[in-house]
Amino acid sequence: MSKIETAFAPASPSAPTTVDLDAYFARIGYDGPRQPTLAVLRAIHQKHPDAIPFENVDVLLGRPISLDPADIDAKLIAAGRGGYCYEQNGLLKRVLTALGFEVTGLMARVLWMVPADVPPRPRSHMVLGVRVPGDDTVWLADVGFGGCVLTGPLRLFSDEVQATPNGDFRILPMAELGGERQVQADLSGKWAATYQVALGPWGDQDYEQVNFYTYSHPSSHFTWSLTAGRTTPDARYAMKNNRLTHRDADGALVEQRDLSADELEATLRDVIGLPVEPAWRPLIEKIVGWGTPA
Known part of the structure; x- marks a missing residue:
């Protein structure tokens, strides 16, 4: 495992992991195995964005977005609502951790549909680095990126084109930015940058401030x-x-x-x-x- 990959080791958990797996799996329509395997990660990753949509309706209604796990579960699971990245990937992080995966919260700078001459935006997008126990491969998981969301995990430290159930992606190293990884989607033969993943883990508490900014x-x-x-x-x-x-x-x-x-x-x-x-x-x-x- 390289020094860069070591930077994606999970941060110390901020609070005990709690999630009703039965309710979550019923919400996304998953009834398969519950072992921390790559096959399980792929199955959950495909079903989540089909069942739980991306949306910011509450923000437009003037409602604050809570990252408290109980509030997220009440909204995304019990109420049949959707949410944005901190809610979506925060929920997925708890689910995968409960199943036995090693999960790291990460942060990315959004590049999707941003003109090249626009100054860089602040990092504002939560994604996950996931490891299957016994395997050093770091998988990028992200169920909270709107209409270009991933429907399968990607090898974060591979430059190869990677297929998902909904199109091909690639992740390129940005040497001039200390090895950050830029995720790109294939749109009818043209590569479009989606976001750039920064190195280093984020704790759950680190997302509170950027969430407040976002809503x-x-x-x-x-x-x-x-x-x-x-x-x-x-x-x-x-x-x-x-x-x-x-x-x-x-x-x-x-x-x-x-x-x-x-x-x-x-x-x-x-x-x-x-x-x-x-x-x-x-x-x-x-x-x-x-x-x-x-």
């Missing part, structure tokens, strides 16, 4: 635009305000169009899979008025 700071796009997504075995669906983008499992564009308020409400319910509440209707109408951000 409350006016420069955070989550505070002024709808972002939602769901990835099924056959398709990727991404919402940016009222614009729906539908890609097939290989990343090829199938459809992209702007939705009316009625269509947006139906899409959030029937395509993204959210339990739309009547109280969301004023927000939905406001989102349609915002249009698609540049």
Whole structure:
């Protein structure tokens, strides 16, 4: 194991790991083995983004996002809601740890759809480094990246093209940045950067400040635009305000169009899979008025 890979050793846990595995597995529709194997990691990683969508509706409703495990479980498991990276990957981290995997919280700088001439954004995306017991391979796991979410773990320290159930990815070293790893997705034959993973573990408490920024700071796009997504075995669906983008499992564009308020409400319910509440209707109408951000 290289010195760089050693940097991804799990941080000391901030609190005991607690999660209702039976409830979580029922939520994602998983009834397979519960041993810490690569096959189990792959199965869970594919099912999670199909069942638990990415969404920031609560932020737009002015509700704070709690990272307390009980609050995350009540929202994402019991209430059938989705969430963003800290909620999604925080939940997955507890699940994998309970199963016996070695899991490290990591941080990444988002590059997705960011023009090359824009100054670097702060690191704001939570991802996971996962090891199967007895194997030094570090697997990148991430079920919280919207419409381009991974549906399978990737070898973090491999430069090869890696297949997932929903398209190919590669992870390239950034030598000029101390060996950080840039994740790229194949979009119909063109590589697009998604984010850049920084070295070193993060403890659970380290995410509190960036989470507060994400749901409350006016420069955070989550505070002024709808972002939602769901990835099924056959398709990727991404919402940016009222614009729906539908890609097939290989990343090829199938459809992209702007939705009316009625269509947006139906899409959030029937395509993204959210339990739309009547109280969301004023927000939905406001989102349609915002249009698609540049």
